[in-house]
Amino acid sequence: MGSVLALSSSPGRQNWPFSTDPPPSHWDRRDGRLPNPGSFHSLHRSCKDVFPQQIEGVKMILNKTLSSFFKVSHTLHLSAVSPSYYRFHVEHLQSDDYSKDKDAPALIGEMDSSGSLNAHALLHLTERVRARTVFQTQQSQFVTWQFETEYRGNDFTAAVTVANPDIIRESVILVAHFLQSVSSGLVVGGELVYHRGRAEEGGILTLAGQYSRPNWVATLNAGKGGAHASYYHRANKQIQVGVEFEASTRTQETTTSFGYQMELPEANMVFRGMINSRCIIGGVLEKRLTPLPATLIMGAFVNHRGDKLQVGLGINVG
Amino acid sequence: RYLWRFGLSWACAPTDCNSQGTSADRSLYMGSVLAAASPSPAPAAAGGSQGVQGLASFPPGFTMPPLSSVPPTSGSGQQMADADPPLPNPGTYEECHRKCKEVYPLQMEGVRLVVNKGLSNHFQVSHTVTLSTLGDSGYRFGSTYVGTKQTGPAESFPVMVGDMDNTGSLNTQIIHQLASAVRTKIAIQTQQHKFVNWQCDMEWRGEDFTSAVTLGNPDVLVGSGILVGHYLQSITPALALGGELVYHRRPGEEGAVTSLLGRYTGDNYVATLTLGGAGAHATYYHRANDQLQIGVEFEASTKMQDTTTSLGYQLDVPKANLLFKGTVDSNWVVGATLEKKLLPLPLTLALGAFLNHRKNKFQCGFGVTIG
Numbered sequence: 095m096g097s098v099l100a101l102s103s104s105p106g107r108q109n110w111p112f113s114t115d116p117p118p119s120h121w122d123r124r125d126g127r128l129p130n131p132g133s134f135h136s137l138h139r140s141c142k143d144v145f146p147q148q149i150e151g152v153k154m155i156l157n158k159t160l161s162s163f164f165k166v167s168h169t170l171h172l173s174a175v176s177p178s179y180y181r182f183h184v185e186h187l188q189s190d191d192y193s194k195d196k197d198a199p200a201l202i203g204e205m206d207s208s209g210s211l212n213a214h215a216l217l218h219l220t221e222r223v224r225a226r227t228v229f230q231t232q233q234s235q236f237v238t239w240q241f242e243t244e245y246r247g248n249d250f251t252a253a254v255t256v257a258n259p260d261i262i263r264e265s266v267i268l269v270a271h272f273l274q275s276v277s278s279g280l281v282v283g284g285e286l287v288y289h290r291g292r293a294e295e296g297g298i299l300t301l302a303g304q305y306s307r308p309n310w311v312a313t314l315n316a317g318k319g320g321a322h323a324s325y326y327h328r329a330n331k332q333i334q335v336g337v338e339f340e341a342s343t344r345t346q347e348t349t350t351s352f353g354y355q356m357e358l359p360e361a362n363m364v365f366r367g368m369i370n371s372r373c374i375i376g377g378v379l380e381k382r383l384t385p386l387p388a389t390l391i392m393g394a395f396v397n398h399r400g401d402k403l404q405v406g407l408g409i410n411v412g
Numbered sequence: 413r414y415l416w417r418f419g420l421s422w423a424c425a426p427t428d429c430n431s432q433g434t435s436a437d438r439s440l441y442m443g444s445v446l447a448a449a450s451p452s453p454a455p456a457a458a459g460g461s462q463g464v465q466g467l468a469s470f471p472p473g474f475t476m477p478p479l480s481s482v483p484p485t486s487g488s489g490q491q492m493a494d495a496d497p498p499l500p501n502p503g504t505y506e507e508c509h510r511k512c513k514e515v516y517p518l519q520m521e522g523v524r525l526v527v528n529k530g531l532s533n534h535f536q537v538s539h540t541v542t543l544s545t546l547g548d549s550g551y552r553f554g555s556t557y558v559g560t561k562q563t564g565p566a567e568s569f570p571v572m573v574g575d576m577d578n579t580g581s582l583n584t585q586i587i588h589q590l591a592s593a594v595r596t597k598i599a600i601q602t603q604q605h606k607f608v609n610w611q612c613d614m615e616w617r618g619e620d621f622t623s624a625v626t627l628g629n630p631d632v633l634v635g636s637g638i639l640v641g642h643y644l645q646s647i648t649p650a651l652a653l654g655g656e657l658v659y660h661r662r663p664g665e666e667g668a669v670t671s672l673l674g675r676y677t678g679d680n681y682v683a684t685l686t687l688g689g690a691g692a693h694a695t696y697y698h699r700a701n702d703q704l705q706i707g708v709e710f711e712a713s714t715k716m717q718d719t720t721t722s723l724g725y726q727l728d729v730p731k732a733n734l735l736f737k738g739t740v741d742s743n744w745v746v747g748a749t750l751e752k753k754l755l756p757l758p759l760t761l762a763l764g765a766f767l768n769h770r771k772n773k774f775q776c777g778f779g780v781t782i783g
Contacts, residue, residue: 151774151776152765152774152776172765172767172774172776173774174545174773174774174775174776178772178774392763392778394523394543396543401549402545403522403523403543403544403545403549404545405521405522405523405545405776405777405778406776407763407765407776407778
């Protein structure tokens with residue numbers, strides 16, 4: 095389900111719409127009350143951020159901040175395996191006291207050289223109620239259109255999402271999320287997915303739990319559709335480690351991955367590596383070329399089972 | 413049928429010479445390492461930008477060590493004074509187009525790690541691990557031995573170079589100086605256990621001329637072989653003229669191809685033209701200043717019935733430890749390579765990408781060289 099809600103191309107944790115407080119703030123006690131658990135999508139996020147993203151071909155990203163509200167970026171991707179494209183991305187923030195720690199109400203749009211559109215609108219309707227709308231098209235055809243409403247209580251979060259409602263085909267996907275802080279480190283919740291098509295309908299219930307300590311976070315989602323467990327550990331200021339296990343009843347397979355992230359701020363370098371039970375090994379190196387406002391990214395992924403290699407280079411300017 | 417002409421450009425052993433060699437030496441060195449790492453795909457992958465000269469094709473970076481300390485392409489009249497100076501030796505036949513070809517970037521793909529280790533003044537070893545997106549990843553071990561007979565400030569003989577693949581393919585050359593003017597070379601190349609190329613060559617350098625005879629893939633049982641004769645003569649300090657005769661024989665057929673070569677060297681440029689039965693090949697090399705070198709190449713082949721023009725340039729910024737090479741082709745191929753030394757460490761990072769607009773194909777790769 096998470097894949098329906100993610101931006102198609104985002105390398106970008108910074109593009110994640112409802113990026114919630116990172117784990118450290120879960121552990122802050124505010125006046126002895128239990129903290130808000132954040133949103134359901136970000137449960138596994140701290141572990142997923144440790145893993146490198148597959149990079150292929152040459153990608154050049156030019157970021158330009160036109161004002162404190164308005165940001166624009168141009169992406170040019172030359173690839174050997176998929177068609178090359180140019181992508182234009184624009185972000186308009188609702189308020190200019192944006193900081194990465196909070197959710198930022200924003201309008202985000204992305205357009206491809208083939209005409210594919212990706213549009214997100216995030217609004218803070220009141221202090222506790224948030225709304226999000228996502229539209230994704232593949233050239234001229236709409237692939238995703240969904241509407242989400244989230245209510246953040248003192249120590250709980252509840253959200254309802256309507257995805258791809260189609261009156262003509264009589265199909266819809268409804269998702270309801272609920273997360274409750276039970277103690278200062280423990281968050282428990284669930285997700286109910288109801289999908290209906292012309293010929294069939296069904297529901298899947300998944301229970302989720304997350305336990306956080308100052309240095310590590312363990313999360314588990316279990317339900318009829320499969321299980322997803324992740325463990326994130328921050329060894330020291332420089333090294334973070336993540337282990338992930340996924341099992342799906344639909345595809346009848348399980349995958350275990352191990353990833354680590356090494357940050358060397360003195361060398362302006364971040365390295366992420368991962369190894370998989372599917373015999374995939376990958377590593378991505380990001381280096382800031384300091385006098386210039388540019389970042390060089392080099393990555394390679396090897397699939398030993400199929401004996402395939404994917405190599406990528408990228409440069410981010412601005 | 414390809415005839416491989418290998419020569420070895422002797423690059424100083426790491427303990428021997430100043431690590432801040434000229435950019436030409438360094439690119440030759442890099443070229444020889446890269447060429448040693450993958451000699452077989454290099455001419456196939458290089459396509460139109462690395463030409464075929466008659467029947468001969470060669471990977472860049474491999475040339476015979478210069479006999480005298482005067483490189484053949486320097487302004488040959490500059491060090492000589494006055495009337496009737498002796499004409500300089502023109503160098504070898506293969507080197508004539510070399511200066512222009514070295515300006516062009518090599519196609520890179522996949523990931524390559526090269527570790528070079530100099531074990532002594534005479535012996536050097538290199539390990540190469542290649543992970544390739546187009547197949548055949550592997551490990552290659554290469555070694556170079558330079559003998560003790562010293563004939564010049566930077567040359568010693570015999571030179572033995574060998575490298576072996578993880579599939580068992582061997583590539584080896586032995587170069588030796590038999591007398592003060594005669595050099596001989598034996599080169600063998602195998603593809604796993606099968607011998608693909610075996611050739612022997614002898615070169616005689618006179619005062620103002622060079623002549624060479626090569627016997628390639630002689631097979632007494634089948635009665636086939638290739639015989640190549642080269643002759644290059646200095647007419648004036650700047651002008652050199654020469655010719656090549658290739659005679660090939662197979663059971664049932666035999667044939668010969670001749671070409672004529674002319675090379676003119678100016679203060680900061682070299683223009684070379686080869687005309688023959690197999691087509692025409694013209695190159696122009698220009699050294700604009702200390703940092704920028706440009707090469708233009710035109711090739712016409714009667715066998716393939718097509719012509720290619722390419723422009724290449726090399727930008728050397730020693731202060732930034734950067735070497736950038738770019739090329740544009742009449743086949744709508746655009747490519748570039750960037751090499752940077754990451755200085756406190758003995759590491760060199762190389763990034764390269766080639767884009768063929770006509771066929772809409774893209775290739776990129778990077779490599780790290782240690783030592």
